[in-house]
Amino acid sequence: MDRRSVFKSLAGLAALGAAPSAATGAVIGKHTILDPGLNPESLPQPALTGGLAFLTVAEARTVGAVFDRLIPADELSVGATQAGCVEFLDRQLAGDYGRAATQYRQGPFVKGTPQQGPQFQQTPAERYRAGLAALDAYCAQAQGKAFADLTPDQQDALLTDMEGGKVDLGGTDAKAFFELMLQNVREGYFADPMYGGNKDMAGWKLVGFPGARYDYRDVIGKRGQKLDLPPVSLLDRG
Amino acid sequence: MAQQRARVDAVIVGLGWAGSLMAEELTRAGLTVVALERGAWRDTTTDFPPAVDTDELRWSTRRGMLQPQAVETLTFRNRPDQGALPLRDWNCFQFGWNVGGAGTHWNGMTWRFKPYDFQPHTLTRRRYGDKKLADGLQVQDWGVSYDDLEPFYDRFERLAGTSGKAGNIQGQAQPGGNPFEGPRQRDYPLPPLQRTRACDLFDAGAAKLGLHSFPVPAGNTSGAYVNPLGVHMAPCTYCGYCEFFGCGNWSKSSPQACILPALKRRPNFSVLTQSEVLKVNLAADKKTATGVTFIDAAGRLWEQPADIVVISAYQMDNVRLMLLSGIGKPYDRASGTGVVGRNYAYQTISGASVFFEDEHLNPFIGAGALAQAVDDYNSDNFDHTHHDFIGGANMLIHSTNGRPIGMGGAVPPGTPRWGSDWKKAYRDSYQNSNSVYCQGTSYGHRDVYLDLDPTYTDRHGMPLLRVTFDWNENDARMAHFIADRAVEMGHAMGAKVVSRFEPTAKAFSPMDQLSSHTTGGAVMGADPTTSALNPYLQSWDVHNVFVAGASCFANNGGCNPTGTVAATTLWAAHAIKEQYLKNPGPLVKA
Numbered sequence A: 001m002d003r004r005s006v007f008k009s010l011a012g013l014a015a016l017g018a019a020p021s022a023a024t025g026a027v028i029g030k031h032t033i034l035d036p037g038l039n040p041e042s043l044p045q046p047a048l049t050g051g052l053a054f055l056t057v058a059e060a061r062t063v064g065a066v067f068d069r070l071i072p073a074d075e076l077s078v079g080a081t082q083a084g085c086v087e088f089l090d091r092q093l094a095g096d097y098g099r100a101a102t103q104y105r106q107g108p109f110v111k112g113t114p115q116q117g118p119q120f121q122q123t124p125a126e127r128y129r130a131g132l133a134a135l136d137a138y139c140a141q142a143q144g145k146a147f148a149d150l151t152p153d154q155q156d157a158l159l160t161d162m163e164g165g166k167v168d169l170g171g172t173d174a175k176a177f178f179e180l181m182l183q184n185v186r187e188g189y190f191a192d193p194m195y196g197g198n199k200d201m202a203g204w205k206l207v208g209f210p211g212a213r214y215d216y217r218d219v220i221g222k223r224g225q226k227l228d229l230p231p232v233s234l235l236d237r238g
Numbered sequence B: 001m002a003q004q005r006a007r008v009d010a011v012i013v014g015l016g017w018a019g020s021l022m023a024e025e026l027t028r029a030g031l032t033v034v035a036l037e038r039g040a041w042r043d044t045t046t047d048f049p050p051a052v053d054t055d056e057l058r059w060s061t062r063r064g065m066l067q068p069q070a071v072e073t074l075t076f077r078n079r080p081d082q083g084a085l086p087l088r089d090w091n092c093f094q095f096g097w098n099v100g101g102a103g104t105h106w107n108g109m110t111w112r113f114k115p116y117d118f119q120p121h122t123l124t125r126r127r128y129g130d131k132k133l134a135d136g137l138q139v140q141d142w143g144v145s146y147d148d149l150e151p152f153y154d155r156f157e158r159l160a161g162t163s164g165k166a167g168n169i170q171g172q173a174q175p176g177g178n179p180f181e182g183p184r185q186r187d188y189p190l191p192p193l194q195r196t197r198a199c200d201l202f203d204a205g206a207a208k209l210g211l212h213s214f215p216v217p218a219g220n221t222s223g224a225y226v227n228p229l230g231v232h233m234a235p236c237t238y239c240g241y242c243e244f245f246g247c248g249n250w251s252k253s254s255p256q257a258c259i260l261p262a263l264k265r266r267p268n269f270s271v272l273t274q275s276e277v278l279k280v281n282l283a284a285d286k287k288t289a290t291g292v293t294f295i296d297a298a299g300r301l302w303e304q305p306a307d308i309v310v311i312s313a314y315q316m317d318n319v320r321l322m323l324l325s326g327i328g329k330p331y332d333r334a335s336g337t338g339v340v341g342r343n344y345a346y347q348t349i350s351g352a353s354v355f356f357e358d359e360h361l362n363p364f365i366g367a368g369a370l371a372q373a374v375d376d377y378n379s380d381n382f383d384h385t386h387h388d389f390i391g392g393a394n395m396l397i398h399s400t401n402g403r404p405i406g407m408g409g410a411v412p413p414g415t416p417r418w419g420s421d422w423k424k425a426y427r428d429s430y431q432n433s434n435s436v437y438c439q440g441t442s443y444g445h446r447d448v449y450l451d452l453d454p455t456y457t458d459r460h461g462m463p464l465l466r467v468t469f470d471w472n473e474n475d476a477r478m479a480h481f482i483a484d485r486a487v488e489m490g491h492a493m494g495a496k497v498v499s500r501f502e503p504t505a506k507a508f509s510p511m512d513q514l515s516s517h518t519t520g521g522a523v524m525g526a527d528p529t530t531s532a533l534n535p536y537l538q539s540w541d542v543h544n545v546f547v548a549g550a551s552c553f554a555n556n557g558g559c560n561p562t563g564t565v566a567a568t569t570l571w572a573a574h575a576i577k578e579q580y581l582k583n584p585g586p587l588v589k590a
């Protein structure tokens, strides 16, 4: 069986109700029968296919233009949008990540010192909504164009200023928004392709990462040698 | 009104490493034990087999196994005169979550502290005189010695299937091991893991500098293994998906792989999952506990009466539960009195990033504890007469976490962080970079402590724990010295670019994620005015409450904590079985 059919059969078992229910606050002791099979919550959760789930078309265009400057197409590999990083981001923002499901969200919200870390009242999805609008408004005012219509050099100059904290985007902390986009584009470029980015495992091929492999016992003895292991994805959706 | 459950001999709060080890000991002694765990049941086949595990985004970047801040976080400030704010997103304080706790997704570096680390007060004064200690430092002995704990370290290494090489067996030096370790009764149960190119480079560098290199003791099995409970472990496959991941192979030492399979079969043991303890209930005289109150997944309150309460909810939550329950006097900085929250410590980190040329380090091959180290500058292993600090650090190179999202920042200093130049630099440095990472000692200080936050609460409306921490002068001086040694090591290894790393030169921020190792706050000791627990982890004030975890460390050692968490827990379990059960009451007169 290849990885995909193993995965399907495990998923089948879980669907038949053979998995232990982790969600009930169970008493587990000698008499608890824990059946084999996967906990359905633990199964890989690939991104949905289809159209945009959170971003508007205009937002996708703006963020795509930013992403293609952060990870541009060049002789080494494809750029961020070709690798699917906008789809990746869109699915992330539509899900738990976008709604800050894991974050502590209680107030009061106070700015604090840099050491105390981010104190955003907005979720990542809300930060993108506001930040992309602020970025385009800034470009419209300064250059009479949307960000995506600037020349690559103009785009790079603006991004450099955002990175250096030299741009005032009103209610959006431009430097923090730059950092968020940089982090997310790297995620999209290098995460498993099942999340919508890293198309054809372009990111993994760029650096030579073999992906979702789980056993290197046969090669660990080849210390310091070039291995050229072709990458594999968790769900073979590359 | 809380619903009542049937009385048990012992209730265990939190089923991570400390809770599992304690439960194993007490059930083997015949006690009826219920463990309450706030997270869900988690096991290898059902939750993190290889078909689920190899996913950097989910488990490492998004921290899918850790306890979310939404459930509980900490508030933080550097100094007592600042207002604390909640840490809202992932940071260095990484709490375990679900059965197994942080023991499920840790790396597995399984150290013993040095004999000096347990008696820093006595031994520092003996060697250097009274004036060695910087102002404000609270250096104190643990009330237990390395020799007391040795059999329990040994027991844990056997249970965990630790892979390593002894350096000192009963006083006899062993070639290839750590010459600075305390004497051990025998070697590790498994030989060291296989090596990587990075380990070779480190060894060569150490040899050039006259330092003593050895393999880090690893909770990643170098071969098949059966532990003393009859539990089988399989060989580590060097998959590299270790820290922040569960192990799909039964190769990483963890409560799931090593303890729970045996524990689960005992008729006198059970665990209630998704059951969060809100407080320990005390009798009217406040000298004994009657049990605990917990809240289940449906939001119902329950009372679990028990003769013995073991708090093993991780270092931070141990301190928080003591404060919420009124066990022990809270530390008051103004008067310098009180003990709960006192002598909190972190791990003092420094080092150097190293970049080679034309190497194939193959960083994706690794294991959580596949590392080579030197201890020449750790603890009191070198003469401090001419240094203005005490303590030191372990220095190591680590083959693990070679994954492409996380390593994106690992490019030589001065390289752009984006654009085509970054892509080129990253492509090259992916195979050429690593770091010399130094984990240093940390000592208690007057201005560093834990208490309850006056403003922010958890999802149940209970106050969060507030952390007041910044590097103290002693530890920062030590880290400065160690960073210099790491730079020397980088050059000796033949790195083309060596970039010094000294985070202690500026104010500490939890967002820097330097280390997950936090200790203290409910420390053990022989003096009830400076320790919350006696040397058997028993509360000085409430004799049927025992508190297990790194909260008991009077200071942090220059290495990872869990070996010592386990040894102190097993030592306390031994005292409960051999002394307390026969005659319940304080094991030490206050």
Ligand SMILES: Cc1cc2nc3c(=O)[nH]c(=O)nc-3n(C[C@H](O)[C@H](O)[C@H](O)COP(=O)(O)OP(=O)(O)OC[C@H]3O[C@@H](n4cnc5c(N)ncnc54)[C@H](O)[C@@H]3O)c2cc1C
Pocket (backbone or CB within 6 Å): B013, B014, B015, B016, B017, B018, B019, B036, B037, B038, B039, B094, B095, B096, B097, B098, B099, B100, B101, B102, B103, B104, B105, B106, B107, B108, B109, B110, B111, B243, B244, B275, B276, B277, B278, B312, B313, B314, B315, B317, B368, B369, B516, B517, B548, B549, B550, B560, B561, B562, B563, B565
């Ligand atoms: C990423 C990472 C890597 C690490 N690597 C290493 C390493 O290489 N070497 C090393 O020595 N150490 C390492 N550590 C530290 C190690 O994981 C801990 O020292 C160890 O797990 C502590 O054991 P514990 O039993 O005290 O706490 P845990 O193992 O965390 O268990 C505590 C349990 O209590 C539960 N709990 C908390 N509050 C409550 C409550 N109110 N009611 C009920 N249950 C509760 C939690 O859900 C958790 O399951 C690492 C930690 C992390 C996060």
Ligand code: SF4
Pocket (backbone or CB within 6 Å): B219, B220, B221, B235, B236, B237, B238, B239, B240, B241, B242, B245, B246, B247, B248, B249, B250, B251, B252, B253, B366, B367, B368
């Ligand atoms: S590196 Fe080894 S111990 Fe760690 S998860 Fe992989 S197989 Fe398990």
